[in-house]
Amino acid sequence: MGVGLTRTRLAVAALLGLGSWLGWPGGLAGADPFPNTDMRGADNNQHTFCFPTGAGSVPARSRPNYTGSMAYLDTATALFDTLIATCNGNTDVLFREVDITNPPGTRGSYSCISPNGAGRCETSRVDIDVAQIFTDTAVRFPGAGQPFTDNFNINMLKSIRHEVGHSIGTNNDGTSFIDMNNLFIATGVDVRGCTVSGWVPTELRWDLYSPHHIPEINAFY
Numbered sequence: 647m648g649v650g651l652t653r654t655r656l657a658v659a660a661l662l663g664l665g666s667w668l669g670w671p672g673g674l675a676g677a678d679p680f681p682n683t684d685m686r687g688a689d690n691n692q693h694t695f696c697f698p699t700g701a702g703s704v705p706a707r708s709r710p711n712y713t714g715s716m717a718y719l720d721t722a723t724a725l726f727d728t729l730i731a732t733c734n735g736n737t738d739v740l741f742r743e744v745d746i747t748n749p750p751g752t753r754g755s756y757s758c759i760s761p762n763g764a765g766r767c768e769t770s771r772v773d774i775d776v777a778q779i780f781t782d783t784a785v786r787f788p789g790a791g792q793p794f795t796d797n798f799n800i801n802m803l804k805s806i807r808h809e810v811g812h813s814i815g816t817n818n819d820g821t822s823f824i825d826m827n828n829l830f831i832a833t834g835v836d837v838r839g840c841t842v843s844g845w846v847p848t849e850l851r852w853d854l855y856s857p858h859h860i861p862e863i864n865a866f867y
């Protein structure tokens with residue numbers, strides 16, 4: 647773990663609570679630099695990804711959520727994605743599915759495993775805890791009028807895009823979805839997005855990057 651290695655967890659920002667919300671207007675005004683605090687941007691706007699073989703290899707049935715999350719970069723941002731058949735030292739994102747035990751309840755994690763000399767990240771690892779997302783979907787959003795698989799897949803997309811967001815330079819939004827929604831209702835400014843940590847209600851479908859972040863991302867790339 648060298649200098650510049652960044653590791654974040656979905657659960658962290660949820661603990662920040664109202665204090666962060668009170669600080670939010672500064673962020674809205676564009677005061678937050680990009681890449682966000684403690685984050686490295688990707689080395690360029692071609693965002694390559696792969697599925698490593700061996701332990702944690704993403705099964706074929708699960709891969710559409712990953713390819714879909716990466717393809718979303720093409721439609722939403724100035725980045726574009728490329729699937730690399732065999733991972734190599736220049737691949738931007740290595741996806742794995744693993745049981746993340748620390749802290750409990752973590753749905754996904756990101757780490758830059760190969761920072762480059764320009765202060766950006768050459769290669770990063772994104773781990774997704776599918777069992778945790780499955781459990782969250784079952785326990786925290788039961789019987790909500792749409793198929794379980796729909797809710798599950800939306801939450802998979804949310805978590806994958808959240809971690810991919812780290813790989814391109816966004817940090818956790820330290821504002822809960824409830825506070826964000828209240829702010830949206832009060833001001834009409836939509837800051838809701840998948841960079842919120844932890845659980846997001848599927849009916850709101852915040853599996854997208856927020857209108858706040860997209861211009862920052864695009865200006866950087």
Ligand SMILES: [Zn+2]
Nearest residue numbers: 654655656818
């Ligand atoms: Zn995060």
